[in-house]
Amino acid sequence: MYKKILFMLCVFIVGCDSTATAYKPVSSGNIHTISVVIDNKLWKESPGKELQKVFSSEFLGLPQQEPLFTLNQIPPSIFTDFTRESRNIIVISKSKKDTAYIESNKFASPQKIVYIKASTNKSLLKQINKISQKAISVFKANEIKEKQKRIKNSILKTKALDSIGISLTMSSGYKLFKKENNNKFWFQRETQKGSVNLLIYTLPLYKKNPNLESIIALRDSIGKAFVPGRNKDSYLITEKAYEPYFLKTKVSSLNTFETRGTWEVVNDYMAGPFLNYYIKDSKNNRTLVIEGFVFSPSVRKREYLVELEAIVRSLKVF
Known part of the structure; x- marks a missing residue:
């Protein structure tokens, strides 16, 4: 009996110890912020300057320049x-x-840590450039x-999008502002x-893939018909002074064409950034278009665009 009790006690202690070992605190930090652990001397030299150049490069599609990531330097000590x-x-x-x-989840969860090591400054530069694009994608x-996790803390419950057989995870701060023909929503x-x-909104599925010109023409026509401005005969269009960025991506495993740029309003002084996702939903023989745009004068807009992309990438098609 004594041996049995002793055995059970050992199992309990080992179980508690493994649970304690497995525990990881919840990670912290502002959106699009990276802690850079590097000594002060290296930070001021070429490796530190290269890190800042790469990871604080311009966030695409904003009217005023903002960094891709905010970097906070921390000495190793x-x-x-x-x-x-x-x-x-x-x-x-x-x-x-x-x-x-x-490495993932080493000290907290969720967490991504990029380790860069080399014997000289020149070699460090090579390693930075070698891993930078992968690191940016991971971050x-x-x-x-x-x-998306933060949005789920206060989620909008709506059945408005059931009519087109999709769901998007957005916060309860969003309200259905406008609806048309059960296939256009704002x-x-x-x-x-x-x-x-x-x-x-939804469109027919075209065999031919869109290009930048056709995306601009499409969003300008939707803007004129569906997104009026504050003044008479005013409506949203693509800003003509700057060419948008156009690239291929995947959303919910569907072939997608992503456009980022700035918008303006005809006959009014309004402008801001937008991102547009042209999603080919072949299974349902249609195209889904999801676009986010921000109007927020004199305020940094990077986090708003991250929020909009997070909503788009939560897409589920039924």
């Missing part, structure tokens, strides 16, 4: 305790071996998931100085 709980981390250091790799995906979330907007 204070990279302990809560500073290790950042969601996105880059650790750069001198080492005999040149290497660059990514961006991490931020989309984080934004959701809006008011902010302190403006609004964040989401347009959803």
